[in-house]
Amino acid sequence: MHSRLPFAALLFNAFVWGLAWWPFQHMHQAGLHPLWATAFMYAVVLLALLAWRPSIWAQVRAHPELWLLALSSGLNNVAFNWAVTIGDVVRVILLFYLMPAWAVLLAWKVLGERPTPSALLRLALAFAGVVLVLLPEGAPAARLFQNLSLADGLALLGGFMFALTNVTLRRLHAVPGPARMFSMFGGCMLMALAVAWVGRQVGVVDPFPAVNSTWVITGLLLAGVLMLGNWALQFGAARLAAGTTALVMLSEVMFASVSSALLGAATLSTRTVLGGALILLASLLAALQFRRPGAAAASPTGTHGS
Numbered sequence: 001m002h003s004r005l006p007f008a009a010l011l012f013n014a015f016v017w018g019l020a021w022w023p024f025q026h027m028h029q030a031g032l033h034p035l036w037a038t039a040f041m042y043a044v045v046l047l048a049l050l051a052w053r054p055s056i057w058a059q060v061r062a063h064p065e066l067w068l069l070a071l072s073s074g075l076n077n078v079a080f081n082w083a084v085t086i087g088d089v090v091r092v093i094l095l096f097y098l099m100p101a102w103a104v105l106l107a108w109k110v111l112g113e114r115p116t117p118s119a120l121l122r123l124a125l126a127f128a129g130v131v132l133v134l135l136p137e138g139a140p141a142a143r144l145f146q147n148l149s150l151a152d153g154l155a156l157l158g159g160f161m162f163a164l165t166n167v168t169l170r171r172l173h174a175v176p177g178p179a180r181m182f183s184m185f186g187g188c189m190l191m192a193l194a195v196a197w198v199g200r201q202v203g204v205v206d207p208f209p210a211v212n213s214t215w216v217i218t219g220l221l222l223a224g225v226l227m228l229g230n231w232a233l234q235f236g237a238a239r240l241a242a243g244t245t246a247l248v249m250l251s252e253v254m255f256a257s258v259s260s261a262l263l264g265a266a267t268l269s270t271r272t273v274l275g276g277a278l279i280l281l282a283s284l285l286a287a288l289q290f291r292r293p294g295a296a297a298a299s300p301t302g303t304h305g306s
Contacts, residue, residue: 009236010248016229018255021084021092021265023222030214033205034085037215038078038192041223045185048227049178059179066183069172072164073184074191079158087151088267089260093253094133094276095155097283101126102163118285126282130156132275181230246287253280 027037049056060066083092101123107113115123134147148156165184172180199205209215237245253276260266 006236006239007248009232010240010245011251013229013233013236014249014252015255016225018252019259020081020222020226021089021256021260022263023218024081024085025265027215027218028085030212030218031206031209032212032215032219033196033199034082035078035192035196035199035205036208037219038081039189039196040219041226042077042185042189042192044220044223045227046182046189049182049185053178056178056182059176060182060186063172063175063179065172066175066179069165069168069180070183070187070190072161072168072187074187074189075195076158076161076165077188078191078195079154079161083151083154083158084256087149087155088265090257090266090268090276091133091272092151092155093256094272094279095130095152096159096162097250097253097279098126098130098156099159099163099166099283101282102160103166103286106163106167122282122285125278125285129275129278129280129282132271132278134275177234247284250280250283250287 024034024037028034032040080092080096083096104115104119104123108115134152136147169180196205200207236248240248257266257268261268
């Protein structure tokens with residue numbers, strides 16, 4: 001029984017993030033922009049963490065290098081939440097899972113890890129999948145970026161920031177776990193507020209709405225569920241190999257795809273399915289790489305930087 005608990009915990013976290021798009025869209029329909037929703041939820045989470053462990057703030061202040069982690073994880077979360085609220089959910093999830101390709105490039109530049117032939121293969125598979133997802137059938141390759149929607153761009157940015165978050169976590173492995181967690185949650189709140197302010201100036205984000213019981217209750221419930229999901233991930237990732245964790249977390253794509261297709265929030269075209277298969281194959285190969293003896297262990301971290 002105990003050996004199954006870590007797997008169940010990881011599946012629960014993947015389930016939470018695979019269905020997180022629905023409450024964000026629900027709050028958006030109630031008048032709350034996903035940026036304001038993100039800031040509201042993580043403010044609740046931060047207050048809960050401070051009430052549970054008041055000493056955590058002193059740990060954070062002792063490690064100023066955590067600001068980079070706060071920036072990357074905050075932008076990762078902001079981009080993902082905004083994208084799944086306004087875009088085709090399956091398309092967003094697939095573009096977000098370009099993360100293993102970004103991780104190869106970032107590890108090369110930031111950590112000095114030269115890409116291996118298998119890493120270059122993952123890069124090729126992932127970017128070929130992106131071309132299939134983004135480029136309309138019969139369109140010239142030059143139109144690839146002309147067809148990017150705001151949701152597409154946010155999904156790509158979110159995946160890049162998720163990869164940067166993971167690379168940064170590896171650099172900050174000596175920092176206490178609670179301090180890293182608090183910095184990530186704090187970054188989500190601060191980046192949501194900062195991007196919302198910029199969005200207000202350029203007219204793409206609505207002002208903070210009047211208090212509405214629909215979005216307040218939904219936001220509070222989602223904040224609680226996200227905290228449970230994070231603790232479940234910490235529990236499962238600490239007891240399983242990094243590669244096993246990555247493999248189980250890929251089930252998020254299944255949860256998101258099935259739920260969004262059933263509820264009409266996604267369109268599964270042939271090109272999307274084929275492109276998604278290539279992107280997921282790259283992610284799968286990256287996960288299997290961690291299962292090899294001597295592979296670097298990944299730091300347990302919440303999905304999408306939370």
